[in-house]
Amino acid sequence: MNIIQAENYKQMSELAAKKLIEQINRKSDSVLGLATGSTPEGLYEEIIKEYKEGNVSFKDVTTFNLDEYVGLSKNNDQSYYYYMHKLLFDHIDLKTDQANLPNGDAKDLQEECSRYEASIQQAGGIDIQILGIGLNGHIGFNEPGTPFSIQTHIVDLDESTRNANARFFDSIDEVPLQAITMGIDSIMQTKQIILLVSGSKKAEALEKLVNGPVTEDFPASILQKHPNVTIIADSDALSELSQ
Numbered sequence: 001m002n003i004i005q006a007e008n009y010k011q012m013s014e015l016a017a018k019k020l021i022e023q024i025n026r027k028s029d030s031v032l033g034l035a036t037g038s039t040p041e042g043l044y045e046e047i048i049k050e051y052k053e054g055n056v057s058f059k060d061v062t063t064f065n066l067d068e069y070v071g072l073s074k075n076n077d078q079s080y081y082y083y084m085h086k087l088l089f090d091h092i093d094l095k096t097d098q099a100n101l102p103n104g105d106a107k108d109l110q111e112e113c114s115r116y117e118a119s120i121q122q123a124g125g126i127d128i129q130i131l132g133i134g135l136n137g138h139i140g141f142n143e144p145g146t147p148f149s150i151q152t153h154i155v156d157l158d159e160s161t162r163n164a165n166a167r168f169f170d171s172i173d174e175v176p177l178q179a180i181t182m183g184i185d186s187i188m189q190t191k192q193i194i195l196l197v198s199g200s201k202k203a204e205a206l207e208k209l210v211n212g213p214v215t216e217d218f219p220a221s222i223l224q225k226h227p228n229v230t231i232i233a234d235s236d237a238l239s240e241l242s243q
């Protein structure tokens with residue numbers, strides 16, 4: 001694993017944007033894997049800035065998001081569909097039909113998982129995947145105990161994850177109980193991974209990811225086995241590693 005130390009959140013976001021833009025400028029029809037949560041918000045701001053300055057175009061790019069809540073419609077302002085449009089897609093020249101998220105409002109969720117996984121394969125696989133990490137080591141919404149062999153699937157969200165994400169909702173009761181997420185196997189099949197980690201709250205999780213045992217009890221530990229992972233972390237997140 002290659003670890004890049006950023007001074008702070010802004011620099012982490014700039015470095016990640018630079019890597020994504022280099023990828024697109026090298027291969028205009030790149031397939032990007034995108035993440036939600038607080039961590040990539042700065043990355044998306046940087047990308048929009050670079051796009052507006054004419055440094056990159058997304059017209060041939062395809063994107064796949066990691067996950068989506070079950071039961072929220074696209075118009076719900078807590079859905080990841082809404083988040084991605086508001087924070088990125090509405091500001092760049094990515095074609096709407098090239099921007100993919102699991103449909104958490106599908107009638108047949110199982111079928112939706114298979115359809116989503118197949119559409120990633122049809123697009124030729126993901127060239128570069130952006131990841132964040134949850135405090136309990138989740139990547140996407142793959143909670144501790146998720147089999148490493150699983151592809152896109154429906155998950156019951158951990159109480160700790162619902163609590164962590166309650167800050168985006170009016171109350172914890174409104175946080176969905178389930179989500180659709182790309183599985184660990186789907187993530188491991190991506191060609192390159194950029195993991196973003198910011199803040200002292202994530203320091204312990206990052207230390208476990210890098211130095212801990214590879215175990216389904218801590219899903220992110222599987223990244224030790226991926227051939228091309230770059231971690232971009234700020235100094236607060238790296239505090240447990242550098243001791």
Ligand SMILES: O=P(O)(O)OC[C@H]1O[C@](O)(CO)[C@@H](O)[C@@H]1O
Nearest residue numbers: 035036037038039132133134140
């Ligand atoms: O960036 P945050 O908000 O700390 O979230 C960490 C991770 O948790 C999720 O939001 C899912 O809860 C992931 O999509 C994200 O990578």
